[in-house]
Amino acid sequence: xxxxxxxxxPPALNPNSGVGTVEEFGGLLSYITGSLDSKGAILLVSDxxxxxxxxxxxxxDKIAAAGYYVVVPEFMHGDPxxxxxxxxxxxxxxxxxxxxxxxxxxxxIVSAIKSKGFSIxxxxxxxxxxxxxxxxxxxxxxxxAVLCHPSLVTVDDMKEVKAPVxxxxxxxxxxxxxxxxxxxxxxxxxxxxxxxxxxxxxGWTVRYDVADKKAVxxxxxxxxxxxxxxxxxxx
Numbered sequence: 747x748x749x750x751x752x753x754x755x756p757p758a759l760n761p762n763s764g765v766g767t768v769e770e771f772g773g774l775l776s777y778i779t780g781s782l783d784s785k786g787a788i789l790l791v792s793d794x795x796x797x798x799x800x801x802x803x804x805x806x807d808k809i810a811a812a813g814y815y816v817v818v819p820e821f822m823h824g825d826p827x828x829x830x831x832x833x834x835x836x837x838x839x840x841x842x843x844x845x846x847x848x849x850x851x852x853x854x855i856v857s858a859i860k861s862k863g864f865s866i867x868x869x870x871x872x873x874x875x876x877x878x879x880x881x882x883x884x885x886x887x888x889x890x891a892v893l894c895h896p897s898l899v900t901v902d903d904m905k906e907v908k909a910p911v912x913x914x915x916x917x918x919x920x921x922x923x924x925x926x927x928x929x930x931x932x933x934x935x936x937x938x939x940x941x942x943x944x945x946x947x948x949g950w951t952v953r954y955d956v957a958d959k960k961a962v963x964x965x966x967x968x969x970x971x972x973x974x975x976x977x978x979x980x981x
Contacts, residue, residue, distance in 0.1 A: 756829050757799040757953055764803030766810070772858030774851060777803055777818040780810030786980035787815045787864035789855060789888070791848065791875030793952065794836070796826035801952045802872070805969055812973050814980070815864065819855050821848045821878070845874065845898055849881040856887045866890075868980040870972055872952050873897045883909040890979035892972045894951040895919060904930040911938040912975045914968045918947040941971065 761768070766779030777797050788809050792802055797820045806816045827839050859867055868890035871879030876896025883891040884906040891911040893899065899922075904911075911934065915927040924942040931940045943950065943964050951968045954961035 756827075757795055757801060759795065759798040759826065760800050761798050763798065763800040765807050766803070766816070771817060771819065772855035774823075774855065775820040776855070777806060777820075778816070779803075779806050779818075780813075780815040782815060782862055784810075784815040784864075785813050786976070787817070787859045787862070787867045788976060788980065789852070789859065789867060789869040789879075789882075790816060790818045791852065791869065791871040791878045792818065792821065793873035793875060793949065794822070794827035794839070794843070795953075796820060796822040798826070799952060801954065801956070801965075805952065808969060809973065809976070812977075814868075814976065815859075815862065817855060817859060819851070821851060821875075840874075843874075845877040845881070848875070848878040852878055852882055853887065856882070866980050868892070868976045870894060871896065873949060877903075880904070880907060880911075883907045883911060890976060892975055894968060894972070895948045896922060899930075901929050901933055905933045905935070907934065907936055907938070910936050910975070910979050912971065913938070913940040914951065914971060915940060915942045916946045916948050916950055917942055917944045920948070922948070943968065 766777050797818045806818050810816045866889045869879045869888045870892040872894045876893040877898040879891050880899050880903050882888045891909050893913045895916050927940050946964050951965050954965045
């Protein structure tokens with residue numbers, strides 16, 4: 747399920763952040779960064795705050811600099827979750843932004859990436875986006891997956907994953923604690939692992955204070971793990 751931690755540390759959204767461009771792609775506005783001559787393509791699926799989060803775009807640019815074509819779609823349709831809107835709590839908001847809808851909208855994105863000449867596609871999902879990436883991995887749409895502090899994912903989901911998957915979890919996570927995430931490792935039929943990061947809370951890979959060294963370091967460690975996983979399977 748989604749819970750209060752999914753809404754902690756909301757980013758200050760900035761439509762002009764990043765070095766990439768925003769354009770229509772596969773039916774959705776998307777932040778696109780990296781070269782079409784890249785060795786592979788990566789799809790990033792955001793958390794509930796959407797694709798204008800500066801740290802998410804910074805990560806997309808980092809992945810592009812490592813040699814990938816990166817697409818970050820706007821699955822929220824201009825309606826990212828707003829924690830200040832007390833009349834629309836997260837469970838009300840998510841009725842309009844279900845992960846099943848996200849999965850359906852991701853399919854033409856994958857097709858559009860393939861139309862650019864990429865046959866191997868990796869995907870990383872954050873919180874809400876983790877479930878979308880799992881659905882893509884269950885259905886054979888992607889060749890590698892990374893789940894960063896996922897929400898809404900079940901152990902039964904993980905049994906059906908068909909792509910190598912890395913799960914990066916937080917020690918401090920109310921709804922997806924380490925003992926739950928560790929169950930994922932035991933049911934996988936593909937190569938994968940679960941890594942728990944000590945001392946961090948749900949959302950730490952993209953919702954960190956860039957001025958806080960103690961917050962930046964574990965986020966960058968997770969980013970490196972992600973890049974290492976993609977280097978292994980998206981080539």
